[in-house]
Amino acid sequence: MRGSLGEKIGEGAYSDVHAWAPGRVVKLFRPGFPQRHSWWEARMTGAAFAAGAPAPAVFGEVDLGGRFGVVLQRLDGPTLLQLSRSGALTPEATGAILAGLARSVHAIAPPADVLPLIETTRGALRDAGGALAPHVATGVLGLIERLLPGDGLCHGDLHPGNVIMTPDGPRIVDWQGATRGPPALDLACTEVLLAELAPAMVADPERPRAVNAAFQADYARRAGLPLATLVAAIAPYRPIVLARALLGPAGSPALRERLARRVEAALRPGT
Known part of the structure; x- marks a missing residue:
């Protein structure tokens, strides 16, 4: 090359x-x-x-x-995260840009190369080499099988740091986590990144939470859904995304322990 x-x-x-x-x-x-x-x-x-x-x-x-x-x-321009952190964009504007990008991704039929959620999760568990307790890993895979996720295109890591604001419009990078699944899966991924992981790593923890709230509200508006309906659709995918987050290095030990407890609680029968 x-x-x-x-x-x-x-x-x-x-x-x-x-x-x-x-x-x-x-x-x-x-x-x-x-x-x-x-x-x-x-x-x-x-x-x-x-x-x-x-x-x-x-x-x-x-x-x-x-x-x-x-x-x-080459995609020239600042990231959406840089504009948000500097105050050049409000949380509402940042969330709206993310929502527009998410809707554009979810409108695309997934390419044949993109694997379904169950396969990408199995691969992540193999690569992590026992990072999750066996009963938790089994529970996560069982939850995915029960949900029968939809067959759409999900980015899998959509957050302001992965959006470059080019002169031709925003573009998304880092597609390694692309997965076949419903829009609710991608929304859960963004929620965990912005409302769970990012607040523990920034000086103003309310800013990423506000971006996520604006993101979900604007996505619901664009989809013609009540916000409560959208939030309910996200809920079943939250423990799956939390478990997958625990397969990587992100977060302090205290945060990771808290997230692990939430995953285990969500996977208990009857919850």
Whole structure:
């Protein structure tokens, strides 16, 4: 893939983003990050873009000194998170932008490459190597099987930090978690990120909670649903998303223990 490693223009938990060629960047994953996850992100991003989702185009893959990289369309502009934190956008405006993006994703038929929720959850449990107690993992998989999730396209990690505000409109990055499921699954993912995890990591915990409230209200309005109906649809997916969050490193030990207790309580018979 013709190009050269240029200036670093961004970074995430597991990768750095560098200039690569005119109109292109390379997302370079850090040493030790499993290449299969990097490859899967490239595949999901390409599938989402081809299906018409607001995702960057994928131009290929590279290996730079043993580090796997994905060459992507360059998306210039601040993230939605940066605009929200700076006060340039209110929580209401931030939530409305997220809601519009979510609705556009959920209107797209899922590409054939995107796996259903039960399969992505099984894979996450395997990769986590026993991070959840066996009875909790079994309970989560059983809940998914009982819910018979719908067959739509979900991003799986939609939050302001994954939205770039380009001159051509907002675009979503980090499609590794793309999953076949109902809109309520994606809404639950955003809720857990904004109302559960983010408040423990920012100076103003009420801001991400306010963004989530505005996001759900605007999504309900766009979908022509009462907000209470939308919140009720999200509820069954909350313990699934909380359990999946516990498979990663996010959150303090105290927060993780609290979330684990909530998952166990939600999975008890009769609850």
